[in-house]
Amino acid sequence: MEVKIILKIGNVELKNQVVLAPMAGVCNPAFRLIAKEFGAGLVCAEMVSDKAILQGNERSLSMLYVDEREKPLSLQIFGGERETLVEAAKFVDKHTNADIIDINMGCPVPKITKCDAGARWLLDPNKIYEMVAATVEAVDKPVTVKMRIGWDSDHIYAVENARAVERAGGSAVAVHGRTRVQMYEGKADWSIIKEVKDSIKIPVIGNGDITTPQEARRMLDEAGVDGVMIGRAALGNPWMLYQTIQYLENGTLADEPTPREKMDVCMVHLDRLIKLKGENVAVHEMRKHAAWYLKGIRGNGRVRDKINNFESRDDVAATLYAFVDELEAQKAEELSAV
Numbered sequence: 001m002e003v004k005i006i007l008k009i010g011n012v013e014l015k016n017q018v019v020l021a022p023m024a025g026v027c028n029p030a031f032r033l034i035a036k037e038f039g040a041g042l043v044c045a046e047m048v049s050d051k052a053i054l055q056g057n058e059r060s061l062s063m064l065y066v067d068e069r070e071k072p073l074s075l076q077i078f079g080g081e082r083e084t085l086v087e088a089a090k091f092v093d094k095h096t097n098a099d100i101i102d103i104n105m106g107c108p109v110p111k112i113t114k115c116d117a118g119a120r121w122l123l124d125p126n127k128i129y130e131m132v133a134a135t136v137e138a139v140d141k142p143v144t145v146k147m148r149i150g151w152d153s154d155h156i157y158a159v160e161n162a163r164a165v166e167r168a169g170g171s172a173v174a175v176h177g178r179t180r181v182q183m184y185e186g187k188a189d190w191s192i193i194k195e196v197k198d199s200i201k202i203p204v205i206g207n208g209d210i211t212t213p214q215e216a217r218r219m220l221d222e223a224g225v226d227g228v229m230i231g232r233a234a235l236g237n238p239w240m241l242y243q244t245i246q247y248l249e250n251g252t253l254a255d256e257p258t259p260r261e262k263m264d265v266c267m268v269h270l271d272r273l274i275k276l277k278g279e280n281v282a283v284h285e286m287r288k289h290a291a292w293y294l295k296g297i298r299g300n301g302r303v304r305d306k307i308n309n310f311e312s313r314d315d316v317a318a319t320l321y322a323f324v325d326e327l328e329a330q331k332a333e334e335l336s337a338v
């Protein structure tokens with residue numbers, strides 16, 4: 001079947017406009033593959049430190065692993081110094097299966113910004129130009145940037161910064177409509193994303209507070225962006241990705257998943273995490289994901305509490321499915337009473 005190309009980043013062709021946002025502690029191959037199976041046009045990996053890559057840190061190197069089925073995929077690096085950033089980009093370019101190298105200019109946490117990395121760059125378009133140009137020069141894969149709109153409300157240089165990326169040879173920018181100081185508070189300002197879109201020719205991906213397929217449509221229409229990036233709304237809810245893809249394609253809304261469907265995907269997620277990290281780490285990591293998969297299901301509190309104390313995969317599975325059996329029995333009873 002011929003695949004229609006909707007969005008192109010450098011030489012990388014995406015089959016739709018929906019991108020899974022990079023999320024540290026979440027976007028490893030287990031979740032990325034699920035997002036891909038739910039149709040995401042592009043998936044982004046969690047950020048990796050340039051210095052950790054160069055030091056050969058085992059955990060960081062393992063974060064560079066890309067399964068063939070996840071492609072196209074974007075690997076994100078962060079750093080504050082030109083030399084290490086470029087060397088790390090070269091490593092990713094030569095030794096990984098990623099399609100795109102993304103530079104993080106949005107991370108707001110002090111540990112990162114103190115090292116002149118992440119959102120710190122947003123105060124200095126010249127630095128952005130130099131760093132991106134040096135990276136683009138050194139690698140073959142397309143280089144993109146993910147940024148916030150500015151440092152604080154007095155320092156919003158989104159347009160200057162995006163122009164610097166474009167002049168430096170960057171292939172796309174993703175813009176999260178918040179400042180660094182906002183962290184995750186307040187509302188993402190999509191009007192600044194529109195200003196960025198109106199100022200550059202390379203693709204712009206809009207990000208921040210897209211919680212429904214209709215909001216994704218609104219971001220595309222109001223900001224005029226080339227693609228939408230979805231983060232928190234996909235946590236425990238990869239259905240949101242395919243619902244958005246379908247809605248953008250033909251304006252229809254796919255059904256919400258049943259609790260059993262949610263638990264089935266939750267278990268696929270856990271089993272993939274186990275393959276990746278071993279049962280002990282995976283079951284611990286799964287606590288937050290299970291809470292996300294359970295969100296919105298009536299009476300989920302008890303199950304969450306239980307899962308937070310489990311160490312084994314089979315305990316998690318037994319509890320989730322016992323919960324679903326109970327819900328289904330309740331529903332059947334309610335229906336028969338009508």
Ligand SMILES: Cc1cc2nc3c(=O)[nH]c(=O)nc-3n(C[C@H](O)[C@H](O)[C@H](O)COP(=O)(O)O)c2cc1C
Pocket residue numbers: 021022023024025026045046047076104105106107146176207208209210229230231232233
């Ligand atoms: C748990 C979590 C981890 C994140 N990690 C990263 C990261 O590694 N790199 C990055 O550029 N942004 C990161 N972000 C920011 C998201 O990519 C995105 O910009 C932000 O959540 C806003 O989009 P949303 O409203 O769709 O969630 C993270 C966000 C969350 C919630």
